[in-house]
Amino acid sequence: MPDHDLPQRPLRGRVKGRAARRGSTAALAAAVSAAVLALAGCGANPEEAEGVLNSQEPAGPGAAAQSKDQSLHDRLPGKVKQSGKLVSVNNGSFPPYEIAGADGRSLTGAAADMSEALGQVLGVKIEHVTVDGLPSSLTGIASGRYDFAIGPVGDFRDRQKANDFVDWVKEYVVFAVPAGNPDKIGSVADTCGLKISVMAGGSAESVIKGQSATCEKQGKPKITVQSYKDQPTSVLAVSSGRADAFFSSQAPLTYFVDQAGGKLELAGKGQANGFDDLYQGAVVAKDSPLRDVLRDGFQKLIENGTYDKIMDKWGTSDNKLDQAGVNLATS
Incomplete structure (x- = not known):
């Protein structure tokens, strides 16, 4: 760079x-x-409270209720279909995408609205757990402790060695x-x-x-x-x-x-500032079967207009992508 x-x-x-x-x-x-x-x-990255997971509150006015896509639901890993939920890890300190509540359980922001809509499309509940810092999140995903992080987390080639990224944001x-x-x-x-x-x-x-x-x-x-x-x-x-x-x-x-x-x-707006094109997205373990399901779920939200509504609601319209992608980072 x-x-x-x-x-x-x-x-x-x-x-x-x-x-x-x-x-x-x-x-x-x-x-x-x-x-x-x-x-x-x-949202100051409290240490994870074991067993304390929060079900998402209904999406805000920026996200209309979604219909379950049975074909996407059928592609979910067996354990996810059996439990009826996905566990998403977050750092609790990335507004306006992720804003953790003082109780360490609730989550608001663009990512919270997006996960609610995504969960409805996939036909599962998406629950959230807050951990202490990004390294803990990535390690927990790679080890299978958490299903994914909706993020958005920065997608870089070195991070792709242990994780796959489902990119839904372009950042600067x-x-x-x-x-x-x-x-x-x-x-x-x-x-x-x-x-x-x-x-x-x-x-x-x-x-x-x-x-x-x-x-x-x-x-x-x-x-x-x-x-x-x-x-x-x-x-x-x-x-x-x-x-x-x-x-x-x-x-x-x-x-x-x-x-x-x-x-x-x-x-420093409008400058590369040491970065090539910068993509951010959800994170899953390397080669996880969940990766392509999430990509197609995000793409459905893009195509039906829900994605635009959520991004506009939270003031992130400049960060939109026309199409969700996998591991878009080239550096």
Whole structure:
């Protein structure tokens, strides 16, 4: 994944930018911390409560009730047809797709609505369990502890070695920064010498660490990478002044920016930022018979308009795919 050869601003200008914003850091933190902490309380990757699974609430107004597709139901693995349910694992901290309730059992968001509709099409209940971080989710799926994760989870070739991806979202990776973009971040190439928060174990963490190494090779200050287990804590680091920017997927960052009441903004939009085409989707174990059933289930929701309604409802219309796919990532 090549880096962009964009000009770097002198470090002196960046120091001046930081000093200029010190006086507003407290106001920024106060303005957004309440909303972010509320999200952190309901989606901060609590440790899994054994045996505590939640049946999905009926889909919201963005998703009409679906008819069972018997042909898809018949293709489900035998144990799923016998139990009448699929267990989906989540990290509980990826709004507007996944927003876990404070009780550790409920789930709302675009993925919650999508799973309700998908379950109706497949003729099974989709139940959810929250675990502590993405690595736990992927390991649990690969080992058969969970049937799948509806995600969306980033699809990358290295992850395809142990899991298959049923992609239903196209994503972009950008920055959430204080309003006015005081460090003038135009792309990932502008982050040398800055403090950047990321999700631990995610693809953005790998890219920003690689960019830090590039900065050092170029004789520039390295990036201070701050890795957190959940989205709310990562964005709170920016609002409190502990980090200069949060590097993550555009859809959830748009959600957090909207919640911040004008105190945050997006930066680096329209740039590759170290990524090729970025797809996200549901995750199943490698070569699972569930893979193609899920793909065809998603495709039915796309074709009957339900997918569009859910994506529009949650403000993710820019992330739509025309067709669900399997392992679309090429890098």
